[in-house]
Amino acid sequence: MSQIIEQIHSSEISDILENALDGKRPEYDDCLRLLESNEIHLMGLTAGHLTRKRFGKKASFVNNIILNYTNVCITDCKFCAFYRPPGDDESYTLSLENIEARVKTAWELYKIRQVLIQGGHNPDLGVEYYEEAFRMIRSKYPKIGVHGLSTSEIDMIARVEKSSTKEILSRLKDSGLQSIPGAGAEILVDSVKDIISPKKITSDEWIRIMREAHELGLPASATMMYGSVESTSDIAEHFEKIVQLQEKTHGFMAFIPWSFEPNNTLLQKENTVRYGAGGTQLLKMIAISRLVLDGFIPHIQSSWLTNGVGMAQIALQYGADDFGGTLIGEEVVSCTGSRSTELTDKKIIDAIQQIGYQVEERDNFYNTVCMH
Numbered sequence: 292m293s294q295i296i297e298q299i300h301s302s303e304i305s306d307i308l309e310n311a312l313d314g315k316r317p318e319y320d321d322c323l324r325l326l327e328s329n330e331i332h333l334m335g336l337t338a339g340h341l342t343r344k345r346f347g348k349k350a351s352f353v354n355n356i357i358l359n360y361t362n363v364c365i366t367d368c369k370f371c372a373f374y375r376p377p378g379d380d381e382s383y384t385l386s387l388e389n390i391e392a393r394v395k396t397a398w399e400l401y402k403i404r405q406v407l408i409q410g411g412h413n414p415d416l417g418v419e420y421y422e423e424a425f426r427m428i429r430s431k432y433p434k435i436g437v438h439g440l441s442t443s444e445i446d447m448i449a450r451v452e453k454s455s456t457k458e459i460l461s462r463l464k465d466s467g468l469q470s471i472p473g474a475g476a477e478i479l480v481d482s483v484k485d486i487i488s489p490k491k492i493t494s495d496e497w498i499r500i501m502r503e504a505h506e507l508g509l510p511a512s513a514t515m516m517y518g519s520v521e522s523t524s525d526i527a528e529h530f531e532k533i534v535q536l537q538e539k540t541h542g543f544m545a546f547i548p549w550s551f552e553p554n555n556t557l558l559q560k561e562n563t564v565r566y567g568a569g570g571t572q573l574l575k576m577i578a579i580s581r582l583v584l585d586g587f588i589p590h591i592q593s594s595w596l597t598n599g600v601g602m603a604q605i606a607l608q609y610g611a612d613d614f615g616g617t618l619i620g621e622e623v624v625s626c627t628g629s630r631s632t633e634l635t636d637k638k639i640i641d642a643i644q645q646i647g648y649q650v651e652e653r654d655n656f657y658n659t660v661c662m663h
């Protein structure tokens with residue numbers, strides 16, 4: 292600790308880091324100063340210290356699959372290489388039988404503890420499609436948690452059903468939905484959304500649907516997709532909005548910063564974004580996430596999916612405490628040609644043990660399943 296204090300003493304962000312070590316989380320202005328600073332190593336040193344103080348030298352992961360149940364989508368986000376318009380030759384929608392077969396195989400082969408269910412905004416799917424899938428999973432595989440449907444998918448289902456998002460959330464919860472992923476947030480600033488996803492729900496709508504989910508007893512992850520067209524103040528505003536909602540509901544279990552992958556997306560084709568944000572930016576975002584959210588949102592997830600296993604190992608030392616999931620069956624990020632988009636539990640366990648950390652396998656609610 293004294294070594295850390297010495298190193299941060301002469302830095303331009305020393306007051307923020309010293310406050311963080313004293314348990315005072317940075318607010319908007321200090322978050323902005325962190326984002327504008329290049330003292331990434333010092334941020335990581337401080338964030339890593341806070342993380343080890345809270346979790347020891349231990350990292351968790353969840354054995355899971357992703358069911359990208361449909362790639363049919365009418366929302367045309369410019370950062371997405373996954374979707375296909377209705378009627379496209381490459382479009383697909385999984386049947387209930389397909390879903391059951393995938394879950395059954397994953398349970399028998401991997402003893403998964405979570406199904407992450409996400410897909411396009413498919414106007415042909417009513418709420419009963421989801422209700423049947425969730426009921427089937429929860430009744431046949433009670434140890435598997437159902438983590439699914441971003442706020443924008445919930446909004447789409449409500450529009451298809453001509454119902455409210457609250458009513459849809461309530462029906463989905465009754466049929467077995469247990470928690471909500473943070474996708475669809477991207478950056479919670481509408482001037483950014485107007486460029487990258489103009490047909491998607493607004494920032495206020497994302498916040499409202501999340502708040503409704505939390506109030507119904509559905510906890511969630513919060514995410515941030517950085518590296519597209521946002522400014523540092525947009526990122527600070529994103530953090531601020533997440534913090535404000537968490538103050539009211541305490542419904543977020545985890546925060547996941549992940550980087551935009553431009554390959555095969557319209558944003559790249561239009562030359563708006565040419566490259567991914569890269570490893571240095573990942574470490575900065577992980578460290579700032581820990582500094583801003585330590586003890587307030589319980590977990591910070593490393594982002595192996597878009598940055599690879601090696602970067603995720605370093606992220607665990609820069610403020611992340613959770614490695615994420617095995618993500619068997621991932622199809623969204625793989626459309627960008629990004630590296631391998633699934634891991635086995637053994638590879639994650641090896642990666643965590645390589646850095647001298649204990650490995651905790653967890654369930655959907657971050658409860659311990661077993662230690663490795």
Ligand code: SF4
Nearest residue numbers: 364366367368371411
């Ligand atoms: S990110 Fe989601 S909503 Fe946007 S185009 Fe892709 S599948 Fe559709």
